[in-house]
Amino acid sequence: MNDPGFGVYIHWPFCAAKCPYCDFNSHVRHQPVDQERFAAAFAKELAAMRDRTGPRTVTSIFLGGGTPSLMKPETVGAVLDAVASNWTLAEGAEVTLEANPSSVEASRFRGYRAAGVNRVSLGVQALNDADLKFLGRLHNVDEALIAIALAREIFPRLSFDLIYARPGQQPEAWEAELKQAIGHAVDHLSLYQLTIEEGTPFHALHAAKKFAIPEPDAAAELYTVTQEVTAAHGLPAYEISNHARPGAESRHNLTYWRYGEYVGAGPGAHGRFIENRMRVVTMTEKVPETWLNLVEAKGHGVTGGETLTRSEEIDEFLLMGLRLAEGIDLARYEELAGKPFNAPRLSILQEEGLIEQIGNSRLRATPAGMIVLDAVVADLAR
Structure with missing residues (x-):
């Protein structure tokens, strides 16, 4: 098996609106974000991480969120330059940016490509308008398809996400939707079952019986349809929720699942890497403005972490690898x-x-x- 690689994860915490199912560290701000100030803070925190990891060769960078496609291309370029100034970038390193179809425009996509992004992951989530509305998405199907076509034209690699096991979803309808998704010349799909997470608006609505998700047997049937349709169309599952044509797997996520090392920078980011021959975990402050002030004051926003015991490492290795x-x-x-x-x-x-x-x-x-x-x-x- 190849070396699992060394990744860098950048967390951009801002969104135009908070989706009702989402429990990620994402925040809506009604005033413009000072992107130059955040870019400078990312550079500072990355330098602090470099002091801890020593020289490494970065095989993948992932800009996640939040909604990284709300970043200006100049901000993305500054962050990627900061990574490259701290570590060696492997030739052909994978550089992924998550994007929402509603925050997409051609000039911005071309700007990201020029900055060094070579893979886009689009948060499509559904290919029918009623379910997009239910999921709180700001785009419709037409906008999603335009974004997919645009990404396919500009970036060498493209993935998009869909959520299934939605209220009332039938296997035949999901099969048709999946085939439609695969038909858009896609080489990677992330397909997640809708789960009800504590602390989200959906959790309260579900508890109040405002909607119901499929029962376990019905959800299992939808999972089986997912596996069969993707495999039949040349995108077999290489991980529980991820499907790709051979060679198109997400290298960054494979670094996680193969229990490689990675640093995390930005509000609420996690990292796992070897320091003094021990595997350490880092966790940063979640509130964006608090993180920013911490980084400016002391060079990083790390507020938590631990050194893993041997048994904790084994548990993680098994849970990720299996x-x-x-x-x-x-x-x-x-x-x-x-x-x-x-x-x-x-x-x-x-x-x-x-x-x-x-x-x-x-x-x-x-x-x-x-x-x-x-x-x-x-x-x-x-």
């Missing part, structure tokens, strides 16, 4: 754990059809195991 169709490298597990898996426990999980071995070198969760992955990991890690 999400992947390729599974985990047994030799790497033994290196981390200092011992092989418990053979009787492994046999039981194999007999139950939850895991399977690939040759002598890898282990992966079966489709049945993916659905109960937390339980599988808890069993394996004991």
